[in-house]
Amino acid sequence: MLDAVVKRILQARVYDVAVETPLEPARLLSKRLRHTVLMKREDLQPVLSFKCRGAYNAIAHLSASELERGVICASAGNHAQGVALAARTLGIKGVIVMPQTTPDIKVNAVRNLGGQVVLHGDSYDDAYAHARELMDEKGYAFIHPFDDPLVIAGQGTVALEILRQHRGDIDAVFIPVGGGGLLAGMAAYIKYVRPSVKVIAVEAEDSACFAAAFKAGRRVVLPSVGLFADGVAVKQIGKHTFDIARHCVDEVITCSTDEICAAIKDIYDENRSICEPSGALSLAGLKKYAEARDSRGETLVAINSGANMNFDRLRHIAERTELGERREAVFAVTIPEQPGAFKAFCQAIGKRNVTEFNYRYSDSQAAHVFVGIALGGGASERQSVQDGLLRKGYAVVDLSDDEMAKLHGxxxxxxxxxxxxxxxxxxxxxxxxxxxxxxxxxxxxxxxxxxxxxxxxxxxxxxxxxxxxxxxxxxxxxxxxxxxxxxxxxxxxxxxxxxxxxx
The missing domain is CATH 3.40.1020.10 (Biosynthetic Threonine Deaminase; Domain 3)
Known part of the structure; x- marks a missing residue:
C-alpha cells in the first residue's frame, strides 16, 4: 500500500503554486524544552497554508474535458483558497461553496484569488451537500479537502521536503489532524523512507475523530466537534486517510484550547508569525509530548500548517495563553465579608502576582471572589497555591479548566x-x-x-x-x-x- 502512496507523492505536481518552505530551528523553545525543535513553515505558502499542495495536485491530474467544465469544492477555510489559487493558475473555473457563517476575511481571500464564491447554509455539511448538487447539475469536478489519493499525495510532499532538508536524526514528527490528508500523506512517506522516525498525530481534544478511530480500529462519527480550531473541526476522518494513517501513526496526542493558544504565542515569540489555531496545533502537541518525558536532546519537528487568522480572535487567544502555558491559574475563593479581608487574602497568596480579581457584594457573611494568580512552576505550583489557601482556612475551587468560567463567568x-x-x-x-x-x-x-x-x-x-x-x-x-x-x-x-x- 505504501509503495503506491509514495509513488504518487514523488510524482505530485505542487510547485506551480506551492513553494518549498523552510525548516527553521525554534531556538527559544529548544532551550526551554531541552530538545532540538524544528518548525516546518507551511504558513509561508502563497495561501498561508499547506492546502494549496493537495488541491493543485488533484486538479492538475484532471482530464482536459474535466478542466474545461471547471472544479468545485466545499470549504470554509484553507482548502477553499488552495482550490481558488489552483483554478486561477490553470485558467479554469473554480466554484467554492462556503457556509454563510464563514468570516469575511476568508470569503474575501477566496474572491481575491479569483474563486467564484457561493454562500450556502450554516455549516460545512450544508455547504458540502449544495456543492454536490451543483456538481451534478453543472458537471464540475469535485475536489475533496482531504479524502482523495491525489490530495493526500500533494500534502505528502511536506514530508518529502523535511527529510531532504534535515539529513540528521529526527526522533518524532508532529502532524495536525482534521480529515487526515496531511497526516496520511506525510506519515506514509516518513514510514516508507525513514521508519525509525515516530509519527505523532495531534488533534484538538474536542474534535479528536482520529483518536477515536485509532482506538476503535475503525472510523467513528463524533456527535459534535469544538470550533475553536476550526481548520481541524471534522466529525469523521476520511476513509482513504484512515486506511493509510492507522498503519503509519505511532501515537495520538490531544490538546486543549488553552494549550493551542499557548502554542500560538510560542510561534509568535519565535518568528513573529501568527498562526491560526489549527496551524499551531502541531506545536501544542510537541510541547505536551516533550514536557511529559524525561528524555532530553531529541530532534522534534512541528508543522506550522496555517496562518489564516481572523484578527478579532486575538483577544480571546491572548486571554487564554497564560492558562495554556500554566503560568496562570484562576480560582473561586470564599473570604469573609469584613474590612481587611482582601488584604489578608493577598497576604495569604504571598508575593505572587494577582492577574485578575473580580468581586461584588453578595451578603454580609461571605464574599466569593474570582481571582487569577500568576504562576512560575506550572501545574505543581497551581496545586501548591490551592493547598496553601486551603490550609489558611479558605474555601477554594480551581476554575482553571472550567470553560464556562473562563468564557463567561x-x-x-x-x-x-x-x-x-x-x-x-x-x-x-x-x-x-x-x-x-x-x-x-x-x-x-x-x-x-x-x-x-x-x-x-x-x-x-x-x-x-x-x-x-x-x-x-x-x-x-x-x-x-x-x-x-x-x-x-x-x-x-x-x-x-x-x-x-x-x-
Missing amino acids: RHLVGGHAGLADERLFRFEFPERPGALMAFLTQLGTQWNISLFHYRNHGAAYGRVLVGLQLGERTLPELRASLDAVGYPYIDESRNPAYHLFLR
Whole structure:
C-alpha cells in the first residue's frame, strides 16, 4: 500500500503554486524544552497554508474535458483558497461553496484569488451537500479537502521536503489532524523512507475523530466537534486517510484550547508569525509530548500548517495563553465579608502576582471572589497555591479548566439573582445576522430569559451563555424546546462558578 502512496507523492505536481518552505530551528523553545525543535513553515505558502499542495495536485491530474467544465469544492477555510489559487493558475473555473457563517476575511481571500464564491447554509455539511448538487447539475469536478489519493499525495510532499532538508536524526514528527490528508500523506512517506522516525498525530481534544478511530480500529462519527480550531473541526476522518494513517501513526496526542493558544504565542515569540489555531496545533502537541518525558536532546519537528487568522480572535487567544502555558491559574475563593479581608487574602497568596480579581457584594457573611494568580512552576505550583489557601482556612475551587468560567463567568461576577427556578446553558450560535432572532423565535414566549452573555471571538460560531426560568413548566419541557432550536448546547446548571457568582 505504501509503495503506491509514495509513488504518487514523488510524482505530485505542487510547485506551480506551492513553494518549498523552510525548516527553521525554534531556538527559544529548544532551550526551554531541552530538545532540538524544528518548525516546518507551511504558513509561508502563497495561501498561508499547506492546502494549496493537495488541491493543485488533484486538479492538475484532471482530464482536459474535466478542466474545461471547471472544479468545485466545499470549504470554509484553507482548502477553499488552495482550490481558488489552483483554478486561477490553470485558467479554469473554480466554484467554492462556503457556509454563510464563514468570516469575511476568508470569503474575501477566496474572491481575491479569483474563486467564484457561493454562500450556502450554516455549516460545512450544508455547504458540502449544495456543492454536490451543483456538481451534478453543472458537471464540475469535485475536489475533496482531504479524502482523495491525489490530495493526500500533494500534502505528502511536506514530508518529502523535511527529510531532504534535515539529513540528521529526527526522533518524532508532529502532524495536525482534521480529515487526515496531511497526516496520511506525510506519515506514509516518513514510514516508507525513514521508519525509525515516530509519527505523532495531534488533534484538538474536542474534535479528536482520529483518536477515536485509532482506538476503535475503525472510523467513528463524533456527535459534535469544538470550533475553536476550526481548520481541524471534522466529525469523521476520511476513509482513504484512515486506511493509510492507522498503519503509519505511532501515537495520538490531544490538546486543549488553552494549550493551542499557548502554542500560538510560542510561534509568535519565535518568528513573529501568527498562526491560526489549527496551524499551531502541531506545536501544542510537541510541547505536551516533550514536557511529559524525561528524555532530553531529541530532534522534534512541528508543522506550522496555517496562518489564516481572523484578527478579532486575538483577544480571546491572548486571554487564554497564560492558562495554556500554566503560568496562570484562576480560582473561586470564599473570604469573609469584613474590612481587611482582601488584604489578608493577598497576604495569604504571598508575593505572587494577582492577574485578575473580580468581586461584588453578595451578603454580609461571605464574599466569593474570582481571582487569577500568576504562576512560575506550572501545574505543581497551581496545586501548591490551592493547598496553601486551603490550609489558611479558605474555601477554594480551581476554575482553571472550567470553560464556562473562563468564557463567561469572569465577565459576569457579582450578578447574583437568587432565582431558584433558573437553569443555565452554554450555546454555540452561528455567527450570522438573524441567529439570535431565530433562537428567540424557536424558543417561543413560554420561557423567561434571566441571563444572556455573548462575546464575539472572531470565529464562525459565537459562544453564548443563557439563563432560562422554568416557571410552571418542567426541565424536560425546557430541554425539548432547546433541542428544537438546533444550536449545540451544554447544561451548565451545576457549574460551581455559576453557583458561587451568578445563582
